[in-house]
Amino acid sequence: GIKSIILAGGSGTRLWPLSREMYPKQFLKFGETSLFQETVLRCFEVSDISEIFVVTNEAQKFFVIGQIKEIGYSIPPENVLIEPEGKNTLPAIFFGMKEIEKKFGNSIVGIFSSDHVLDRAAMVTISSAEKLASDYLVTFGVVPTSPHTGYGYIKASESCEPGYRVSEFREKPSFETAQKYIEEGCLWNSGMFLFETRLFFEEVKKHAPSVFACFEKGGSINEIYACVDKVSIDYGIMEKSDRVAVVKLEQKWSDLGNFEAIYDELEKDSVGNVIHECDPMLLNSDGNLVYSKCGKIVSLIDVKDMVIVDTSDALLICPKSSSQRVKEIVSDLKGRN
Ligand code: GDD
Ligand code: MG
CATH class of the missing domain: 3.90.550.10 (Spore Coat Polysaccharide Biosynthesis Protein SpsA; Chain A)
Known part of the structure; x- marks a missing residue:
C-alpha cells in the first residue's frame, strides 16, 4: 500500500x-x-x-x-x-x-x-x-x-x-x-x-x-x-x-497555526471562553483563550477576546486577532540570546 x-x-x-x-x-x-x-x-x-x-x-x-x-x-x-x-x-x-x-x-x-x-x-x-x-x-x-x-x-x-x-x-x-x-x-x-x-x-x-x-x-x-x-x-x-x-x-x-485557530477548534464555555488546565476566576469576561497552570490564581475582569497564556517562565497577553504576530516575539527573543 x-x-x-x-x-x-x-x-x-x-x-x-x-x-x-x-x-x-x-x-x-x-x-x-x-x-x-x-x-x-x-x-x-x-x-x-x-x-x-x-x-x-x-x-x-x-x-x-x-x-x-x-x-x-x-x-x-x-x-x-x-x-x-x-x-x-x-x-x-x-x-x-x-x-x-x-x-x-x-x-x-x-x-x-x-x-x-x-x-x-x-x-x-x-x-x-x-x-x-x-x-x-x-x-x-x-x-x-x-x-x-x-x-x-x-x-x-x-x-x-x-x-x-x-x-x-x-x-x-x-x-x-x-x-x-x-x-x-x-x-x-x-x-x-x-x-x-x-x-x-x-x-x-x-x-x-x-x-x-x-x-x-x-x-x-x-x-x-x-x-x-x-x-x-x-x-x-x-x-x-x-x-x-x-x-x-x-x-x-x-x-492550528496560531492561538486564534486553536481557539476556534476547541470547546468553549457558555460565554465563549476556552480554558486550559486550570480554571481562572472570571468576571464579565468572554471570548478568551486562557491557558494557565494550577497553583496560581488567574483572574480576569471585563476582558474580551484575548489570548492569555501563563507558563512558569513566560506570560503572553494579546488580542486573539493579533495571534499571527507571536512569531515576531519569538524572533526578537532569538535575537536576544
Ligand atoms: N523533519 C522536519 N525538518 N520537519 C519540518 C522541518 C524540518 O526542517 N521544517 C518544517 N517541518 C515540518 C513541520 O513540523 C510541519 O509539520 C511541516 O513540516 C510543515 O512545515 P511548516 O513550517 O509548518 O510549513 P508552513 O505551515 O509554513 O507551510 C506549509 O504548510 C501549509 C499548510 O499548513 C506549506 O506546505 C504551505 O504551502 C501550506 O499551505
Ligand atoms: Mg505549518
Whole structure:
C-alpha cells in the first residue's frame, strides 16, 4: 500500500510560549491525544507501522517514540529518521523518500505534516489519488476562508480524475496577491502530498539540482545535511514543477497555526471562553483563550477576546486577532540570546 512520511521537525513559533523548540505544537495534547498521535492514527488508514517513517530531530525523538508507544504501537527504529539540523521540508522529505526506496523500492508515498487537525475520513481522498501519483506530484487543496498569507495557493486547470492539473502553485503570497487568488477560485495547499519516489527524485533533480547532488554524493547524513540548502518543498519544487496535480479535500482541515485557530477548534464555555488546565476566576469576561497552570490564581475582569497564556517562565497577553504576530516575539527573543 501507500507508505507514509510524517514531518515532525518544525517548532511552531506562533504558539509561543506554549510550544518551545523542545516541545513543539505537534506534541502538545489538546484533550486525550496530541496532533502527532492523531497524524499517526490517520496514517494507519493507509499504511501499517512498518510503512510509516517519521523525520524528526534528536531533541524530539523521544516524544516521537514515546507518543507512538502511548497509542499502543512500536515503530521500527530504522523508521525514525534523525536530522542533524532542520533544513526545512525539501531535505526532510528527500531523506524520508530515500529511506523508503531503500526499504521498499519504488513506492507511492503520502507526506503528512504532524501539526494539522483533520478528519480520519480524509485518508480516503488521499488513497483515491494513488492513480495520479506516478504521473503527478499530487497536492491536496482546501477551500480558502481568508486571504491568509501563511499558505500555498493552488490554481487548478483541466480535470484529471480524481483531481485537476495545476497551472500555478504560489507559496505564501502577499496579502494583495492572496486576495486575487481567492477571487480566481484558487485553493489552499493543505501541506499534504502524494508522490511516487521515482517521479519525486526526477523533479528534485530538475528543479533543485543542488539538493539532489548533495544526496547523490552520499556520505553520512551529517555530511549530506552540511551540504544541502534550507528550502521548503513548496518553494523548491511545487512552485517550479509543471507536473503538479491537486485533489480537493472535502473534509474539515485546520492548520492550528496560531492561538486564534486553536481557539476556534476547541470547546468553549457558555460565554465563549476556552480554558486550559486550570480554571481562572472570571468576571464579565468572554471570548478568551486562557491557558494557565494550577497553583496560581488567574483572574480576569471585563476582558474580551484575548489570548492569555501563563507558563512558569513566560506570560503572553494579546488580542486573539493579533495571534499571527507571536512569531515576531519569538524572533526578537532569538535575537536576544
Ligand atoms: N523533519 C522536519 N525538518 N520537519 C519540518 C522541518 C524540518 O526542517 N521544517 C518544517 N517541518 C515540518 C513541520 O513540523 C510541519 O509539520 C511541516 O513540516 C510543515 O512545515 P511548516 O513550517 O509548518 O510549513 P508552513 O505551515 O509554513 O507551510 C506549509 O504548510 C501549509 C499548510 O499548513 C506549506 O506546505 C504551505 O504551502 C501550506 O499551505
Ligand atoms: Mg505549518
